[in-house]
Amino acid sequence: MKTILCCILLCVFLFCPKDSCPWYPRLKKESYRDQAQPMALVGKHRNYLLGPDETLIELARRSGIGYLALLNANPNVDPWLPPAGTRVLLPYAFLLPQSVQKGITVNLAELRLYYLWEEGGQERIRAYPVGIGSEGWDTPEGDFTIAQHIENPSWTAPSTILAAEPGTATSIPAGPDNPLGEYWLGLSTPGYGIHGTNKPFGVGRRVSHGCLRLYPEDIRDLFPRAPKGTPVRIIYQPIKVGLQNGQLFAEIHPDQQQRISDPVAEVLRQVATLPWQGKIDMQALSKAIADRRGVPVAISQN
Incomplete structure (x- = not known):
């Protein structure tokens, strides 16, 4: 019984269904940077089922996520009138920018x-x-x-x-x-x-x-x-790449300032700086660039 209660309390703490949830990653073990892979993926996404009359702008506030980040991660969800029971991705996972510093x-x-x-x-x-x-x-x-x-x-x-x-x-x-x-x-x-x-x-x-x-x-x-x-x-870095367990990921955000004329070339440039040798799934990369959901997407061939 104590174990079940602890799990319930942990879920409330992590997903904050009613109260505002601050910074992330919430779990300490998810917050470490792999210094052997400095551009590693950090954190984990969560899923959430919308209740009656919930909107994405309200969910963004409660989940501690920016509104546009939540909107971009869920392009097929009506932000104002989503049906109850709609599954929403909470984008808590991310790739670090190239020039991140202490x-x-x-x-x-x-x-x-x-x-x-x-x-x-x-x-x-x-x-x-x-x-x-x-x-x-x-x-x-x-x-x-x-x-x-x-x-x-x-x-x-x-x-x-x-x-x-x-x-x-x-x-x-x-x-x-x-x-x-x-x-x-x-x-x-x-x-x-x-x-x-x-x-x-x-x-x-x-x-x-x-x-x-x-x-x-x-x-x-x-x-x-x-x-x-x-x-x-x-x-300002709308395109990021990184690794997790030897797999290559890309995180593509909308290029609001239209600075990157060739997104594929930018991905390849960044990949060349990583300790990774493999083949890129160009179809997956093209889709990530077209979708621009702002979430890490696997782009390496299996």
Whole structure:
């Protein structure tokens, strides 16, 4: 009986059917980075059966996944009126970007933030969905550091926002109406930072004025892990490849900025950097490129 009860509690903890679920991988054993295969697949997907009147935007919030990531992973599911009992893939598995580093790495193309740290001589990974800059308010790319570390920040509207959006409040004190949420991690480039939000349904979407928005429980977890001086790398990599148990995987995200003219050539370029020798299933690769679901797909021939 105790064993059954523990299993039930573990399932509630992992799948968070009613309460919001923070960062992932949830299981510690799934969070280790294989240093022998630095571009390895991390984490495991989960399946979820939708209940009556559930929507994908609500499920994204509860499962701790960004809305667009959940939408792309389930292209055949109506996001607003899905039938009860519909099986939904929760995309908790991912391939690491090529230039992931210790500290914080943000991949704008997949709307995901990675935190990499060392524990007991092994590297661990934690991933968080992020909201990024909308068109015309692009989040800057490059290497930065955490320069500000503020709990319960107040918000002062930048002049650029006041000019573009007349009527915006010039300042908002700390509290439930503050768009920065409970925590602010300011970057070394003034005006940009990683923060919480009072509008969590915007996480995992391109809706900000250039900052990086996290779910409230995610920034609460990241804040003490990222003191001043923590390195932050912001990149744009819509195509990733990696290995698991000798099998080759590709993770293809929509190329919002249309930077990659030949996706097949980009996959082959990345594969050439891996310690892998085998044959690529070109049909599987072509389908992954066409679908752009943002989930790891096996592309090696058996």
